[in-house]
Amino acid sequence: MAERLLEVNDLKVSFATEDGIVNAVDGVSFQLERGKVLGIVGESGSGKSVTAMTLMGLTRGVNARFEGEVLYKGTDLLKISDSGMQDYRGNELGMIFQDPMTSLNPVYRIGEQIAEAIQSHEKVDKRTARARTIELLRQVGIPNPESRVDNFPHEFSGGMRQRAMIAMALSCNPSVLIADEPTTALDVTIQAQIVELVSRLKDDFDSAVIFITHDLGVIAEIADEIIVMYAGRVVERGSKRDLFYDPQMPYTWGLLGSIPRLDRPRVERLHTIEGAPPSLINMPEGCRFRPRCPHAFEKCKQEPGLENRVETPGHLDRCWLDVEFKRAHREETISPGSAEAA
Amino acid sequence: MILVLLAVSFIVYLIFIVIPGGDPALRIAGRTATPANIVSIRHNLGLDQNFVVQWWDMLKQLFTGQLVSYYNGTNVVQQIKDGIPVTFSLAIGAGIIWMGFGILVGTISAVTAGQVSDRVITAVALIGISLPVAWLGLLARYFLAGEKGWPALFPDGGYVPLTTNPAQWFYHMILPWLTLAILFIGFYGRVLRSNILDTINEDFVRTAKAKGLTSRRILRKHVLRASLIPIVTLFGLDFAAVLGGGAIITEVVYALPGVGFYAAQSIQQQDLPPLMGVTLFGAMFIVVFTLLVDIAYAYLDPRIRLA
Numbered sequence: 001m002a003e004r005l006l007e008v009n010d011l012k013v014s015f016a017t018e019d020g021i022v023n024a025v026d027g028v029s030f031q032l033e034r035g036k037v038l039g040i041v042g043e044s045g046s047g048k049s050v051t052a053m054t055l056m057g058l059t060r061g062v063n064a065r066f067e068g069e070v071l072y073k074g075t076d077l078l079k080i081s082d083s084g085m086q087d088y089r090g091n092e093l094g095m096i097f098q099d100p101m102t103s104l105n106p107v108y109r110i111g112e113q114i115a116e117a118i119q120s121h122e123k124v125d126k127r128t129a130r131a132r133t134i135e136l137l138r139q140v141g142i143p144n145p146e147s148r149v150d151n152f153p154h155e156f157s158g159g160m161r162q163r164a165m166i167a168m169a170l171s172c173n174p175s176v177l178i179a180d181e182p183t184t185a186l187d188v189t190i191q192a193q194i195v196e197l198v199s200r201l202k203d204d205f206d207s208a209v210i211f212i213t214h215d216l217g218v219i220a221e222i223a224d225e226i227i228v229m230y231a232g233r234v235v236e237r238g239s240k241r242d243l244f245y246d247p248q249m250p251y252t253w254g255l256l257g258s259i260p261r262l263d264r265p266r267v268e269r270l271h272t273i274e275g276a277p278p279s280l281i282n283m284p285e286g287c288r289f290r291p292r293c294p295h296a297f298e299k300c301k302q303e304p305g306l307e308n309r310v311e312t313p314g315h316l317d318r319c320w321l322d323v324e325f326k327r328a329h330r331e332e333t334i335s336p337g338s339a340e341a342a
Numbered sequence: 343m344i345l346v347l348l349a350v351s352f353i354v355y356l357i358f359i360v361i362p363g364g365d366p367a368l369r370i371a372g373r374t375a376t377p378a379n380i381v382s383i384r385h386n387l388g389l390d391q392n393f394v395v396q397w398w399d400m401l402k403q404l405f406t407g408q409l410v411s412y413y414n415g416t417n418v419v420q421q422i423k424d425g426i427p428v429t430f431s432l433a434i435g436a437g438i439i440w441m442g443f444g445i446l447v448g449t450i451s452a453v454t455a456g457q458v459s460d461r462v463i464t465a466v467a468l469i470g471i472s473l474p475v476a477w478l479g480l481l482a483r484y485f486l487a488g489e490k491g492w493p494a495l496f497p498d499g500g501y502v503p504l505t506t507n508p509a510q511w512f513y514h515m516i517l518p519w520l521t522l523a524i525l526f527i528g529f530y531g532r533v534l535r536s537n538i539l540d541t542i543n544e545d546f547v548r549t550a551k552a553k554g555l556t557s558r559r560i561l562r563k564h565v566l567r568a569s570l571i572p573i574v575t576l577f578g579l580d581f582a583a584v585l586g587g588g589a590i591i592t593e594v595v596y597a598l599p600g601v602g603f604y605a606a607q608s609i610q611q612q613d614l615p616p617l618m619g620v621t622l623f624g625a626m627f628i629v630v631f632t633l634l635v636d637i638a639y640a641y642l643d644p645r646i647r648l649a
Contacts, residue, residue, distance in 0.1 A: 105568075106546070107567055
């Protein structure tokens with residue numbers, strides 16, 4: 001088995017706000033091995049970004065409380081001081097953010113910003129750092145990197161900026177690359193290129209990737225394992241195959257139904273999940289998806305555990321519904337048109 | 343730029359004509375003047391002509407260096423030139439102090455936002471902003487320059503040229519510098535504090551942190567640079583105003599014979615030619631520094647640079 005890089009056990013993150021305690025992440029666990037891609041999917045406010053930023057130590061603050069463990073190669077990152085985290089950020093864990101338009105500092109040249117990351121972790125002179133920066137830009141597919149290295153961010157297109165961000169995140173050869181919705185702000189053709197790039201670089205740099213998105217379609221390409229998050233919790237977890245071909249959680253069906261697909265009969269309108277995610281301050285009792293779930297019944301008022309309910313080991317979900325019932329009815333949500341046609 | 347200066351001078355002229363007691367001939371002639379006297383004075387000063395012509399003549403005299411005061415016949419340009427070293431000494435010293443301390447105070451205050459040091463700084467800054475310069479200057483002279491009878495820590499006003507005695511020059515300037523700077527320190531500190539607190543939430547600061555930079559480096563290279571841009575505008579205009587003789591009160595309180603002092607004298611005497619000279623002198627600095635601020639902007643923010 002490949003080296004286990006990251007092990008998150010029952011991670012809980014809460015923030016004290018004026019309105020009350022916000023339980024942004026409530027008991028998330030996963031493991032990540034070298035060479036693997038873990039996808040985290042969920043709506044806005046499901047806690048996926050907070051989870052990712054917590055791994056990097058970016059959510060710390062006077063109002064933040066953490067529980068659980070984030071073991072990186074056996075060391076609990078939650079117990080390391082903020083200045084101690086500086087040796088991990090960038091160096092061991094690299095991160096790419098959602099909006100490449102605002103994530104780069106507008107007043108420094110692209111090359112300066114990447115070289116800054118290299119020089120903060122390794123004792124190299126300016127010239128070496130610059131040479132490595134140019135090489136990195138070449139690897140992420142920036143044409144003509146020798147001259148582009150001296151451009152400012154506003155002289156780059158959105159896709160190129162995200163490539164530059166990836167180059168920056170990979171500049172110190174981190175073992176884990178965390179991509180927090182890296183494609184959300186880009187147009188569709190660029191999205192595909194970025195996903196492909198991340199997947200290729202993961203092999204070149206021999207690292208593991210956590211890919212966060214709200215779009216299941218995006219990670220269908222590259223994820224090995226997928227976690228579906230809802231209201232701060234993991235509601236379903238399994239291999240990509242499990243999630244796409246045998247989804248157990250009505251919330252996952254909703255997500256699947258909202259992706260336009262060419263391999264199914266065309267439907268008039270894509271599925272939408274009614275309602276909005278619950279307030280993280282005032283959580284519904286029992287299953288948190290209950291108020292929006294079309295199949296909710298009496299038992300859903302009790303809290304369902306994250307358990308293996310199907311034949312495939314490792315495929316976990318939080319849903320009380322009978323497996324056979326779900327298999328019979330999920331197509332109505334995932335692909336409404338085809339169910340009637342069949 | 344030149345249009346702006348022309349407009350400024352014209353407005354100054356208009357104001358002077360409109361205000362009561364504005365006719366200099368009446369005052370120069372004195373109480374026992376005969377109407378003939380007044381007419382002849384008017385004629386000598388060119389005041390009997392169309393006022394646009396008067397204005398234009400005054401400008402011509404000013405720029406050829408021939409403009410003289412209505413009252414004592416001293417050359418306006420020469421008087422301003424004499425005042426420049428004093429005013430520049432005051433402005434440059436105070437500028438360095440207020441910019442330096444403003445940045446320091448604002449940064450400390452932002453970094454420790456909400457803590458005791460931030461509250462103390464905020465309170466002191468508000469006091470500093472609210473203190474009238476004249477009052478503060480007088481207090482400083484009273485307590486620190488020996489007027490109360492306490493040992494004098496500082497000289498009681500006056501100016502020693504830098505070229506004559508640099509040590510005495512510095513010694514004499516300390517109180518005026520501090521008095522003038524206190525107002526600005528408080529103000530700049532407050533503005534910078536809120537700028538920093540805004541910038542800290544920017545995405546690129548999070549990126550810098552994710553790179554593993556030390557918090558000191560993030561603050562210095564990424565946060566401060568972006569936060570200083572609005573401060574540069576403020577500084578450019580404030581500094582220009584003080585250079586152009588705008589620190590009238592400080593100069594008067596400390597008896598510094600600078601451009602502002604000259605302006606104050608001329609206002610009391612309702613002496614138009616010096617006022618015109620001083621106003622244009624000040625306006626020129628404002629205009630020049632507005633340009634310099636734009637240039638500094640391009641340096642600080644490459645997005646503004648022309649391709």
